[in-house]
Amino acid sequence: MVTIKQIAQRAGVSTATVSNVIHGKTKRVSPANVEKIQRLIDEMGYVQRMGFRVIQNGRSRLVAVIINYHKEFEETVLSDPFYGRAVGCIEHRLRELGYYMMFYSAEDMDDIFKVAMTWDVDGIIALTFSRADGEKLRSRIQRPVVSIDAHGERPEHSRVTNIGLDDAQGGRLMVEHLLKKGYDQIFVCAPMDYGNDRVRWLGANEAWMQHPELTEGKKLRQVIMGVSQEEREACYRGIARQLRPGRKTALFFVSDYLAIEASSYLAGIGIRAPDDIGIAGYDDISFAGKFAVPRLTTIRQDIRGKAERAVDEIVAMIDDPEYPAREVTLPVSLVSRQSV
Numbered sequence: 001m002v003t004i005k006q007i008a009q010r011a012g013v014s015t016a017t018v019s020n021v022i023h024g025k026t027k028r029v030s031p032a033n034v035e036k037i038q039r040l041i042d043e044m045g046y047v048q049r050m051g052f053r054v055i056q057n058g059r060s061r062l063v064a065v066i067i068n069y070h071k072e073f074e075e076t077v078l079s080d081p082f083y084g085r086a087v088g089c090i091e092h093r094l095r096e097l098g099y100y101m102m103f104y105s106a107e108d109m110d111d112i113f114k115v116a117m118t119w120d121v122d123g124i125i126a127l128t129f130s131r132a133d134g135e136k137l138r139s140r141i142q143r144p145v146v147s148i149d150a151h152g153e154r155p156e157h158s159r160v161t162n163i164g165l166d167d168a169q170g171g172r173l174m175v176e177h178l179l180k181k182g183y184d185q186i187f188v189c190a191p192m193d194y195g196n197d198r199v200r201w202l203g204a205n206e207a208w209m210q211h212p213e214l215t216e217g218k219k220l221r222q223v224i225m226g227v228s229q230e231e232r233e234a235c236y237r238g239i240a241r242q243l244r245p246g247r248k249t250a251l252f253f254v255s256d257y258l259a260i261e262a263s264s265y266l267a268g269i270g271i272r273a274p275d276d277i278g279i280a281g282y283d284d285i286s287f288a289g290k291f292a293v294p295r296l297t298t299i300r301q302d303i304r305g306k307a308e309r310a311v312d313e314i315v316a317m318i319d320d321p322e323y324p325a326r327e328v329t330l331p332v333s334l335v336s337r338q339s340v
Contacts (some may be wrong), residue, residue, distance in 0.1 A: 089307035144317035151195025171203025250278030
């Protein structure tokens with residue numbers, strides 16, 4: 001690797017002069033030396049080492065993307081294609097705006113706080129954080145923080161922007177669709193009764209209450225599956241035992257990942273969608289419309305739009321310390337396919 005010292009020797013100047021040119025501090029460097037050094041940088045293929053560079057205006061141009069996962073959720077959170085796509089879109093948008101991304105994922109919030117305070121980042125985009133932890137992170141690092149899909153109650157004087165969805169509307173849209181399809185019992189399936197999972201259930205229940213003409217003699221039920229794969233599979237077996245001939249049953253999962261997992265498991269024991277059971281999801285990940293068999297009916301969110309909005313908000317907060325934190329609620333829509 002070419003060093004500053006080697007360029008200085010070729011140019012016949014000090015290493016300090018070369019460093020000043022590299023970092024844009026050329027007021028005390030002659031135009032002839034600036035031109036010579038820049039030419040040698042190109043000819044010799046010098047690459048700046050990011051960890052040691054001196055950044056103009058005191059900025060690192062580095063944004064951390066942090067996922068707080070819980071150990072028992074590894075198979076759903078870290079494997080869910082939603083997160084891979086979201087992180088990829090965040091990185092692409094940051095690069096477009098001249099920033100670099102550092103990615104970190106951990107279960108322990110104290111570990112996350114420690115790492116966030118160690119690195120010289122301009123801001124943080126946080127996924128799967130509680131609102132309380134997002135506020136705590138903001139206070140500790142004294143840098144802008146933007147959350148994606150934060151859960152919990154928003155503090156009155158929040159300093160963290162959150163990019164979320166109209167999750168209640170998503171629940172309403174799906175239950176209305178399933179009722180119109182003639183399903184007699186609808187199970188809303190989630191790992192836990194908390195955060196966005198609960199909001200989606202509340203929206204589903206609201207739609208049920210608003211359509212008495214379609215719900216008479218029918219059943220809507222919330223199913224809390226648990227967080228481990230063993231618990232979820234036990235739940236699928238329990239649902240299978242409740243199926244009755246002549247009664248149309250639909251399962252509405254709070255994520256496409258879970259819906260596809262359930263569809264695969266049930267097919268393995270001879271219960272297939274949509275002939276024996278209806279299965280629907282939430283998110284419209286790429287697998288839902290391309291690889292799921294049958295193709296999955298779901299609630300679509302604009303994953304790219306959400307990721308890009310998070311980046312635009314964090315950059316605005318970095319550029320303007322007075323830029324206010326806000327709650328951004330993005331719309332959702334129904335996508336009807338073959339699984340119901």
